[in-house]
Amino acid sequence: MSWEEYEKKLTELGYKEAAVEKIKPVFLFAGKTHEHEKRESGEPYFIHPIAVSLSIAHLKLDADTISAALLHDVVENQGVKIETIKKQFGPEVAFLVEGVTKVDKVRYRGVERAIESLRKMFLALAEDIRVVIIKLMDRKHNMETLGPLPPDKQKRIALETLELYAPLADRLGMWEIKAKLEDLAFPYIYPDEYKWLQDQIKERKAVGEEYLKTLKPIIEDALKKEGIEKMRIVYRAKNLLSIWRKLLRNEMNFDRIMDLIAMRIIVDSVEECYKALGILHKVWKPVPGHIKDFIALPKPNGYQSLHTYVFGPGKKIVSFHIRTEAMNEEAEHGIAAHWFYEAGGKKAITKKMDEQKFAWVRQLQEWQKEHADGGSAETLSALKIDFFKNRIFVFTPKGDVIDLPEGATPIDFAYHVHSEIGNKMSGAKINNKMVQFSHKLASGDTVEILTQKNKKPTKDWLEFAKTSLAKGHIRSFLRKEGILEVPAKKKEKFEAVMTVKDRLGLLRDITTVFSNLNINIVGTKSGALTREHHRITIGFLPNKKISHTKILTSLKQIKNVESVAIKEIK
Numbered sequence: 001m002s003w004e005e006y007e008k009k010l011t012e013l014g015y016k017e018a019a020v021e022k023i024k025p026v027f028l029f030a031g032k033t034h035e036h037e038k039r040e041s042g043e044p045y046f047i048h049p050i051a052v053s054l055s056i057a058h059l060k061l062d063a064d065t066i067s068a069a070l071l072h073d074v075v076e077n078q079g080v081k082i083e084t085i086k087k088q089f090g091p092e093v094a095f096l097v098e099g100v101t102k103v104d105k106v107r108y109r110g111v112e113r114a115i116e117s118l119r120k121m122f123l124a125l126a127e128d129i130r131v132v133i134i135k136l137m138d139r140k141h142n143m144e145t146l147g148p149l150p151p152d153k154q155k156r157i158a159l160e161t162l163e164l165y166a167p168l169a170d171r172l173g174m175w176e177i178k179a180k181l182e183d184l185a186f187p188y189i190y191p192d193e194y195k196w197l198q199d200q201i202k203e204r205k206a207v208g209e210e211y212l213k214t215l216k217p218i219i220e221d222a223l224k225k226e227g228i229e230k231m232r233i234v235y236r237a238k239n240l241l242s243i244w245r246k247l248l249r250n251e252m253n254f255d256r257i258m259d260l261i262a263m264r265i266i267v268d269s270v271e272e273c274y275k276a277l278g279i280l281h282k283v284w285k286p287v288p289g290h291i292k293d294f295i296a297l298p299k300p301n302g303y304q305s306l307h308t309y310v311f312g313p314g315k316k317i318v319s320f321h322i323r324t325e326a327m328n329e330e331a332e333h334g335i336a337a338h339w340f341y342e343a344g345g346k347k348a349i350t351k352k353m354d355e356q357k358f359a360w361v362r363q364l365q366e367w368q369k370e371h372a373d374g375g376s377a378e379t380l381s382a383l384k385i386d387f388f389k390n391r392i393f394v395f396t397p398k399g400d401v402i403d404l405p406e407g408a409t410p411i412d413f414a415y416h417v418h419s420e421i422g423n424k425m426s427g428a429k430i431n432n433k434m435v436q437f438s439h440k441l442a443s444g445d446t447v448e449i450l451t452q453k454n455k456k457p458t459k460d461w462l463e464f465a466k467t468s469l470a471k472g473h474i475r476s477f478l479r480k481e482g483i484l485e486v487p488a489k490k491k492e493k494f495e496a497v498m499t500v501k502d503r504l505g506l507l508r509d510i511t512t513v514f515s516n517l518n519i520n521i522v523g524t525k526s527g528a529l530t531r532e533h534h535r536i537t538i539g540f541l542p543n544k545k546i547s548h549t550k551i552l553t554s555l556k557q558i559k560n561v562e563s564v565a566i567k568e569i570k
């Protein structure tokens with residue numbers, strides 16, 4: 001595709017001259033860089049970055065993201081330096097390209113128990129949601145052009161798509177791309193089932209669509225009569241893989257799947273959604289027990305709609321989804337719907353997102369909450385993924401992902417794999433290079449632990465270890481060897497319970513008070529009391545030299561700490 005053709009597409013999609021002019025030199029540079037490169041199919045390589053960037057443009061993301069999509073393979077394939085990109089196209093584009101290059105390390109190797117950690121590692125390395133979106137579109141195009149690859153490679157990539165990419169799209173509420181990725185992977189993973197299902201579905205779909213076509217004018221009339229003027233009524237088939245999964249849960253009986261095709265009513269306001277539901281139920285009787293209100297109670301990924309099933313003409317059961325345009329946009333494009341490039345508007349990019357409002361943010365925060373031990377629960381700003389900034393994700397030589405706190409060393413890694421590996425550790429390699437035991441691990445590292453039969457932990461390991469798991473094992477070993485004294489009795493523990501108004505950095509300020517007083521924290525908990533107020537509980541081991549009053553007053557002085565009490569944990 002020539003620049004002129006590409007430019008025309010951007011303009012058609014609503015991109016203004018300033019954005020197009022910004023993209024032009026990137027397009028020419030990327031085209032030149034991939035000039036002599038070919039895809040497996042023999043086609044020029046550049047068609048791939050072009051396709052990926054146009055999918056991004058369809059989502060109406062900003063010029064930097066489109067630029068990064070055009071450049072997403074120049075580092076990996078052609079050895080272009082990030083520095084070069086930074087100099088020529090600016091730090092933002094370079095940052096995004098670097099993110100894409102980093103996540104290329106994350107591969108699904110069929111280790112199922114680590115799949116959730118692998119997804120987190122992907123996000124942690126991406127650092128920016130736009131990087132994730134570029135990778136999703138990259139994967140979509142690769143799946144669409146998977147044909148010429150050898151079968152074992154096809155299968156590996158399809159599995160990775162199903163296990164890693166589609167769930168990430170789902171987490172971000174990007175339903176359309178999720179469904180597409182699943183249906184692209186399906187035939188490579190279950191070829192026979194796919195063929196069978198396609199045959200089965202063809203006629204049912206045609207009959208179903210024919211039937212829904214007859215319902216459309218009836219609904220339109222009914223809504224108009226009740227004063228709803230603006231509406232869109234569309235019907236849409238469920239994606240193949242979800243039909244397949246539903247069949248598996250329903251004894252392979254098509255008759256039990258009532259939403260093979262769903263009718264969608266899109267209206268102007270939330271009020272009209274409920275009104276439309278009422279009207280619909282007047283026209284056709286609802287199936288009892290099947291009305292779902294995802295407007296009042298959105299799904300965890302942010303999805304909102306009213307769902308109902310009605311008995312249509314001829315007693316056929318029809319599935320209906322009722323929503324507003326905004327809900328529809330979010331259902332299709334999820335997170336990408338929130339900061340798209342507004343072609344006609346004053347602001348070019350809506351970057352800031354209201355954390356409270358978007359459920360996908362809460363979903364990501366759920367992930368972070370699993371690591372509430374000592375990590376501060378900061379909120380997300382704009383597009384940066386900093387949920388995992390207190391965690392690092394590293395690989396074992398076999399490709400398992402191990403999830404550790406920031407600052408963890410090979411010692412923590414070793415004990416995390418197995419206490420015996422920790423106790424017999426003689427050396428550590430990171431990315432194939434020998435390192436010191438005190439070396440701090442970074443996300444994406446591959447860590448290999450060397451062991452020797454006669455090796456033993458020493459006292460200095462306690463300083464290098466970051467996790468309580470490793471420290472505990474080292475201590476108990478040293479005690480058995482008589483190197484460390486056995487503690488006389490179980491230590492008493494206390495907790496400080498605070499009512500706070502949450503703010504950025506609050507938890508960090510609180511934990512700083514404890515570390516300044518030389519008091520060891522043994523656990524933190526936090527939970528919402530009301531919309532504004534939270535309860536934070538810090539468990540700690542007392543320091544004989546510090547009185548409780550001192551702790552209380554120090555905590556009370558922190559901004560937004562409204563009340564604090566200390567009690568003993570029995």
Ligand code: MN
Pocket residue numbers: 048072073138
């Ligand atoms: Mn690519």
